[in-house]
Each structure stands twice: as structure tokens, then as C-alpha cells.
Amino acid sequence: MMNKILILICCFSVFCIRAQKNSMSQFKYDIELKDNPDDVVKVRLKIKNASLSNDIFQFVSSAPGTYQIIDMGRFIKNLKAYDGKGKIIATEKIATNQWKISKPKKVAEIYYEVADTWDADVKEQYFYSFAGMTLEKDHALINSYCIIGYFSDYEKADYKLSFHYPKEWSVGTSAKINENGYYEFNSFAQLADSPFLFGRLSKASFIYDEIPYTIYVYSQNDEIAAGNIKGLFENAVRANTKFIKKRLPVDHYTFLVDAEKFNIRGTLEYSNSSVYVMPEKDLSDTEFHDNIMTDAAHELFHLVTPINVRSEYISNFNFASPKASEHLWLYEGTAEWASDIMMLRNGTFNLPRYLEQLSEKLTISEKFDSKYSISQLALNCYTETGRGQYENIYHRTVIALDMIDIMILDMSDGKRGLREVILELNNMYGKDKPFEEKNFFSVFTKMTYPEVGVFLDKYIKNTEVMPIEKIFEKVGVKYTKERKTGDQVLSVGYELFIPDGKIKIRYVTPELKKMGLEDYDEFVSFNDIETRLDNQAEWLGKFAILKPNESYVLKVKRDEKIITVPCKVITVDQVEKHIFEMLENPNERQKKLQECWTKNL
Ligand SMILES: [Zn+2]
Numbered sequence: 001m002m003n004k005i006l007i008l009i010c011c012f013s014v015f016c017i018r019a020q021k022n023s024m025s026q027f028k029y030d031i032e033l034k035d036n037p038d039d040v041v042k043v044r045l046k047i048k049n050a051s052l053s054n055d056i057f058q059f060v061s062s063a064p065g066t067y068q069i070i071d072m073g074r075f076i077k078n079l080k081a082y083d084g085k086g087k088i089i090a091t092e093k094i095a096t097n098q099w100k101i102s103k104p105k106k107v108a109e110i111y112y113e114v115a116d117t118w119d120a121d122v123k124e125q126y127f128y129s130f131a132g133m134t135l136e137k138d139h140a141l142i143n144s145y146c147i148i149g150y151f152s153d154y155e156k157a158d159y160k161l162s163f164h165y166p167k168e169w170s171v172g173t174s175a176k177i178n179e180n181g182y183y184e185f186n187s188f189a190q191l192a193d194s195p196f197l198f199g200r201l202s203k204a205s206f207i208y209d210e211i212p213y214t215i216y217v218y219s220q221n222d223e224i225a226a227g228n229i230k231g232l233f234e235n236a237v238r239a240n241t242k243f244i245k246k247r248l249p250v251d252h253y254t255f256l257v258d259a260e261k262f263n264i265r266g267t268l269e270y271s272n273s274s275v276y277v278m279p280e281k282d283l284s285d286t287e288f289h290d291n292i293m294t295d296a297a298h299e300l301f302h303l304v305t306p307i308n309v310r311s312e313y314i315s316n317f318n319f320a321s322p323k324a325s326e327h328l329w330l331y332e333g334t335a336e337w338a339s340d341i342m343m344l345r346n347g348t349f350n351l352p353r354y355l356e357q358l359s360e361k362l363t364i365s366e367k368f369d370s371k372y373s374i375s376q377l378a379l380n381c382y383t384e385t386g387r388g389q390y391e392n393i394y395h396r397t398v399i400a401l402d403m404i405d406i407m408i409l410d411m412s413d414g415k416r417g418l419r420e421v422i423l424e425l426n427n428m429y430g431k432d433k434p435f436e437e438k439n440f441f442s443v444f445t446k447m448t449y450p451e452v453g454v455f456l457d458k459y460i461k462n463t464e465v466m467p468i469e470k471i472f473e474k475v476g477v478k479y480t481k482e483r484k485t486g487d488q489v490l491s492v493g494y495e496l497f498i499p500d501g502k503i504k505i506r507y508v509t510p511e512l513k514k515m516g517l518e519d520y521d522e523f524v525s526f527n528d529i530e531t532r533l534d535n536q537a538e539w540l541g542k543f544a545i546l547k548p549n550e551s552y553v554l555k556v557k558r559d560e561k562i563i564t565v566p567c568k569v570i571t572v573d574q575v576e577k578h579i580f581e582m583l584e585n586p587n588e589r590q591k592k593l594q595e596c597w598t599k600n601l
Helices: 002-024 188-192 226-244 286-301 328-345 351-365 374-379 384-394 396-411 418-428 437-447 450-461 468-475 510-515 533-544 588-597
Strands: 026-032 040-048 056-058 076-083 091-095 098-101 107-115 133-135 139-142 158-164 170-172 183-185 196-199 201-208 211-219 253-260 266-269 273-279 477-491 495-497 504-506 522-526 551-558 561-568 570-582
Touching: 040 133, 076 091, 139 253, 158 188, 170 201, 170 211, 183 188, 196 201, 196 211, 196 253, 201 226, 211 226, 226 253, 226 286, 226 328, 226 418, 266 286, 273 286, 286 328, 328 351, 328 374, 328 384, 328 396, 328 418, 351 384, 351 396, 351 570, 374 384, 374 396, 374 450, 384 396, 396 418, 396 450, 396 468, 396 588, 418 437, 437 450, 468 477, 468 588, 504 522, 510 561, 522 533
Parallel strands: 026 158, 211 253, 253 273
Antiparallel strands: 026 040, 040 107, 056 098, 076 107, 091 098, 133 139, 139 196, 158 183, 170 196, 201 211, 266 273, 477 570, 495 504, 522 551, 551 561
16 A cells, blocks of 8 residues: 555656656747748757656657658758767668657757658658648648658657748748747647748638638649638638537648649648648539638537547557557548538538438448448558558448438437537547547447447448438438439449558449459559559540540459450440439428438427
């Protein structure tokens, strides 16, 4: 008993000393963004009062909200450490993201360069551009965790960043600058929570519920101005505020948009801002226009989860060695579900438009492995196979969540749905009050119905075939898996899917089997164009313009051998898939539930 108390006291005093020391230590980074012909960011870190207790200089392996391995150490070059007199201290790269400093107590300065992650030729562990950083002649998009190295004992120390950039550039960020030109943070996590956009930016702002919102846009050819998309962000804020039934939990908020001539679209959430990487397209393109709005709605909903409602794995995020949380269905799934259904419920989308989106999600989800569960893809998101399945979180999960919503509405007789449960969770948990990773499914089941627990078990944790038809019928919507239209269409005679990060072939028709293809052949090339995931646009475009009976040559990999297969375009019956239609004569119960489902209660 006595021993225990003594140990406790010891631990407590050690903790105090460390906490005190960390708060006295200061890490000041000067970041050079100009005169960089090689697109590298040059960083000079000055360390004050540290007399460092740990000798490992660390770069992040991942960051909150990315659910991917980033391994920034791969992009760090020319790292050098100096003592107070400017003498070099020996350093050694000991792991992908770690440099060992030989005399940590003497270190006063560390210099390193960070390569542009968009340009770098990364063959393995490719990660989403919006999670990385880019520096070009006229702009830079910087997720701060990409460029800042740190000592893990000092994650709670003071961090100061100063950026040096061309005079004509402006800065978009939610971080506050002090009178000496430094952005100040009181922990590495807070620093990592603040992205920056620099360059020739347009700016627009609005106030909603007394919260100032600012939009900064870099548009490669000045085709998209902040003022032109302001209304879309405003609508996303309005829809979210109505959906969560209260003022959004921020005192200011910043949208950072990088629009360029590419076919990439991706977004990332932060506590007071969000990053949007998008193609520079004409806003008259309705799909593009709607995407900006729903993407913003998705990012804003992240203020509920995972920024507020989250497991301890996310709350105490380990940047060096991230621990995967199984509850991606909640963080990414509900954000995706909410961003669409809030647009239906505030009248921006009508029901047929919403149903069309569900159909599209089911069609896309078929490209992924139907035997790979949502739980599995969450738990394995930091692995190669998990990454290959990751995107299904935005497709299959949304259908499952719509079904959970309908089940809860049905069983509560229209008094409560998924939205109400999430809002209760939002009140129960908080940034510093995470839920327990291990028992969250049972918490969620207790808050709803045992049937919901069974559903989570069958369709989130496992991969049974979802009873879509039966559940959507409750809200007067008829679901048909597939039906022939009576027309004939051109077909390649197989489907592509991505079971484990590799592009494979399935549903090969008898005609194509005769030509030499087999199910599960791996796609290698199409008419001598290599068929990889990162050059999809190049070869899929060529596929799309094939003519009736046109011949082409595929190379596929089967049992580790490359096989050349001459193929021909064939004609098949046209089949419509995943059709959601409103019932012509819904009964009173269906009408009532549809009313509850399509409105915010
Ligand atoms: Zn998200």
C-alpha cells in the first residue's frame, strides 16, 4: 500500500517537472517559401531553453482525418543539426520518419528541406494530395504537420511558425499571427490542426450566427473566385446549423480552396478550417457545383464527429505511430450521410435527386471487395490492402446508415432517427471526453434498439448482403437491384474492381472468356498503356471511346505470369442497376415515415 502511494507520488512529480519543462521550451520555425527553384520548403528550427531530453527528431507518419500513412520522413532532405556556436552535430536517419541526434542537449538549431509531396515520385504508399503539401511559383498549400519535425517529449511545448513568402502573396489560415509575425501554438497537435494556403488568392467572407467565415481560393487560371462560390459554403453552413440544431461550435472558420487543372477532388477537416483540393472547372457544371456544397457540408459536419465525438485513439492521436479506430463508419460514414441528407431536408435536393445519389453510391461500392467489411477497412486503413478498400467508406457505409436511420424512425414511430442519436452523442462526448473504442457499438445499440445492434454486427462488422429493398420500402421507396431496359449496348464484357489496391477483372462474359480473359486477372496494360490507379484518367478515357467490334490488346497478370489477350468490344443487353423509385401508391404508414425521413424532425 505504501509502495503504491510512493510510486504514485513519484510519477506525479516526474509529470510535473516534464510538463513544466515542456512549457518553458520553445520551438521556433522559420519557413522559406520563396526563391525555391526545386519546389522545396526550407525550414530552420531554433530551439530555446530545451536542453533536449530526447534524441529522436520525428516527422509524422499520419495525421488526424487522413486515415492514411503519409510518412513525411520520405520527403525530408538535407537535415542538419547545429549547436549554439553553429557547429554541426552528427545526425543519423534511423527510421523512415526519425533522425537520431548525437548530442541532443547541445542542439540549438535544425535545418531541413521538405519536398513537394504532389510532385514527388512516390511509387509506394501513395497518399491523397489534399493531405500533403505543395509549393509552386505562385502558391503553396501546406498542411502544417507535413513540414514540421518535432521531439516526442515536447509535443506539449510552445511552437512558433514564421513563413517567408513573396510580397505579392496573401495568406489564408484560421491561425492567428502575433505582432512579431509568428503563428503561435501551445502543442504540436494544435499546430497540426492549422493548415495554410499562400499565393495569388481571392477572398470572400460572410457572417452566420455571428460566426465569421472566410473563404480563400487559389485558382490556377483565375477561373474560380471566392466570391463566386461563397453561396455554396453559406448554404453548407446553414444546412449544418439546422441539422445539428445549434450554432456551429467555432468562433471563426476558414475554407481553403486550391483549384487546379487536374482531376483530383479531396477535402480535409480541421477544428477551425477545412482544405479543398478540386479541379478548376466551370461552375455551370451542376455536379461540380453541388459537390463543392456537399463537400463543405461534409467537412463542417466533422465538427460533430470526429472533432467532437470520437474514440480515445483519435482524441490522443499518435502522429508517429497511429492506432486505427474501428469507428470510421461514424466519423466518415455519418459525415458523408449527413452532408447529403441535410441537403434533402433543407430542400436543396429533392427526393429523386437524393435517391439517384444512393444508386450511384451502390454502383461505386461494387468496385470494391464486397467481402471486406466496413470495420475491416477502418482497422486496416494504415495498411496497403486497407487503403485499397478505404473509399468504400463513402459509399457502402452511407447506404447502411440510411437504413439505420429508417429503422430507428420506424421503431420510434417517427419520433427519432439517426440524426437525433448523433446529436445525443454530441452532447454526451467532447473533444476531451472521448468514447471508449472497444464498447462504442454497445453504447450505440443501447441508445437505439437491439435490432440496430444486430444490423451493425451483420453489415458494418461483417459483410452480409444488406436488406435494402425491405428497409427502404418502409419509407415508400422501391429498390430494384437490376433490370433489363430492352436496349442493347456496347460492352467490354467484364467489370473492373479494386479488391486489394490492384485493378482486377470480374464478371467476365462467356465471349470474353473465349478470347482468353478470366475472372480475377490483374489489369496490367491496355493497348500498351500501363493501367495503374494513379493514371486512371489516361486509360479509362481511351476505353470510353472504343467502338462496336473494335479490337484492343490487354495485358493481364495471372499466377505471376503476364498474359497478352486480344479482345473485342461486344454488344449486350442493357441492364440498369440499383434503382430507387418512389412507390406509386404508398400506404399511410409509408407516407408518414417518408415525411419524417425527408425532414429534420
Ligand atoms: Zn471526411
